[in-house]
Amino acid sequence: MILPSSLALLAGSAVAQPASYAARQPQPEPPPPGPPSTKGFQKATVHPSTGGHASCVSGIVPVAASTNKNIKLDIQVPANQSDVTEFFLESFSAGSDLAERIALGNASVAGKYDIYATLCTPMNNPKPKGIQLLTHGVGFDHTYWDFDLGYSYVDVAAEHGYASFFYDRLGVGSSDKPDPIQVIQAPLEVEIARTLATSLRKGTFSGQKFGKVVGVGHSFGSIITQAITQLYPEILDAAVLTGFSSDLSNQPTFLQALNLAIARENQPTRFPSLNNAFLVSSTIISNQIGFFKANGFDPALLRKAEDTKGTVTIGELNSLSGVGGPADRFTKPVIVVDGDADYPFCTGNCSFPTNLAEAVHGKYYPNLADGDFDAYLAPLAGHGLNFHYSAAAAFEHAQKFLAEHGL
Ligand SMILES: *[C@@H]1O[C@H](CO)[C@@H](O)[C@H](O)[C@H]1NC(C)=O
Ligand SMILES: *[C@@H]1O[C@H](CO)[C@@H](O)[C@H](O)[C@H]1NC(C)=O
Ligand SMILES: *[C@@H]1O[C@H](CO)[C@@H](O)[C@H](O)[C@H]1NC(C)=O
Numbered sequence: 001m002i003l004p005s006s007l008a009l010l011a012g013s014a015v016a017q018p019a020s021y022a023a024r025q026p027q028p029e030p031p032p033p034g035p036p037s038t039k040g041f042q043k044a045t046v047h048p049s050t051g052g053h054a055s056c057v058s059g060i061v062p063v064a065a066s067t068n069k070n071i072k073l074d075i076q077v078p079a080n081q082s083d084v085t086e087f088f089l090e091s092f093s094a095g096s097d098l099a100e101r102i103a104l105g106n107a108s109v110a111g112k113y114d115i116y117a118t119l120c121t122p123m124n125n126p127k128p129k130g131i132q133l134l135t136h137g138v139g140f141d142h143t144y145w146d147f148d149l150g151y152s153y154v155d156v157a158a159e160h161g162y163a164s165f166f167y168d169r170l171g172v173g174s175s176d177k178p179d180p181i182q183v184i185q186a187p188l189e190v191e192i193a194r195t196l197a198t199s200l201r202k203g204t205f206s207g208q209k210f211g212k213v214v215g216v217g218h219s220f221g222s223i224i225t226q227a228i229t230q231l232y233p234e235i236l237d238a239a240v241l242t243g244f245s246s247d248l249s250n251q252p253t254f255l256q257a258l259n260l261a262i263a264r265e266n267q268p269t270r271f272p273s274l275n276n277a278f279l280v281s282s283t284i285i286s287n288q289i290g291f292f293k294a295n296g297f298d299p300a301l302l303r304k305a306e307d308t309k310g311t312v313t314i315g316e317l318n319s320l321s322g323v324g325g326p327a328d329r330f331t332k333p334v335i336v337v338d339g340d341a342d343y344p345f346c347t348g349n350c351s352f353p354t355n356l357a358e359a360v361h362g363k364y365y366p367n368l369a370d371g372d373f374d375a376y377l378a379p380l381a382g383h384g385l386n387f388h389y390s391a392a393a394a395f396e397h398a399q400k401f402l403a404e405h406g407l
Helices: 005-016 018-026 081-091 098-102 153-159 186-202 221-230 251-258 284-291 300-308 360-363 389-402
Strands: 044-049 055-074 103-122 130-135 144-146 160-168 213-218 238-242 279-280 335-338 373-378
Touching: 044 360, 055 153, 055 160, 055 186, 081 098, 081 251, 081 300, 098 103, 103 153, 103 186, 103 300, 130 153, 130 221, 144 153, 144 300, 153 160, 153 389, 160 186, 186 213, 186 221, 213 221, 221 238, 238 389, 284 300, 335 360, 335 389, 373 389
Parallel strands: 130 160, 130 213, 213 238, 238 335, 335 373
Antiparallel strands: 044 055, 055 103, 103 160
């Protein structure tokens, strides 16, 4: 058999050339790292992060998820705002047994859901250290994480060499909106987040396999992330829980302060076709009470947060208390980062009666070594940490914590 001459040459050179020869050859410049590939995303768009430290691809990713831990809720879609208001008034009344009456047992749900997601990789850095999976909270959407110039977790992570993956939770923004009472519930959302983490490791998105996946949450997103550490301790390499504590005593006051309104009536141009089980905080005043601390923010950001506010469903609000809790088997690094004046998780003072971010260690991570847990309170900041002047320094602190732990 006759080899083509070029192939013979190649074959010959591979065997015969001494190592020093290859070393003397000019090395081709690696191609400048472009945006991440759009592989795995439908209707993909490519764009920079707000601060330009990362290069991003956004689009729809289909996620198959199932759970048998949703709750069969004996609730109908509310007929009007009066019914919504009365529902919360009754559930937070002294001695109320509403929560027990409406929970008819566990329910199985399964489906393939279109989730709107963004993957950002650090600009000019083809080898990120790992990826952070960011799950937003109630009242916002995926943009929470890359909200504005200087208010971007994504940019801070990119500057520290991490890629980010963030998404609209089920029912929010451009993600699918199945039944908001029986399907869009916390247990199913835990499974969606878990599936996303696993897919990031497998290389489903942008064709990049990430060896390290850090779970990051804000508020309800932290409850979801914490639940993953509890149920599936092998899935995440570390957790960054922002807007979070183990003290849920102020949740009723917080939810009433949001003054929950039917989304379609409150924001008719943004949510014209959602049914009455999708709710929003009603005004910029409720938004400030729930998420902001004066004088720690630029009023333009409160305005923007109000103009872009996201929905929450009746199914989520009646299923989230059953999700998360002591994670005895999770012994990888955890950091809790709160605004020092967080209203829902600290009743406005995270130092009273003790450091409530620090308290998460004993309550939820009893087997985690002292050196692998950290708590950080951002000065003059409320629950919507990312909207405050002190957010960037808080996010920096979290990245340094990860780096110190080899992540
Ligand atoms: C229902 O789900 C809860 C929460 O996950 C679990 O503790 C309980 O055992 C389940 N009950 C049944 C009957 O499966
Ligand atoms: C709201 O709907 C309920 C039926 O669920 C009805 O009884 C009530 O009169 C309505 N209230 C208002 C203010 O329209
Ligand atoms: C928060 O509580 C701590 C501990 O009791 C107290 O020292 C501090 O003054 C309180 N902060 C505010 C802003 O009230």
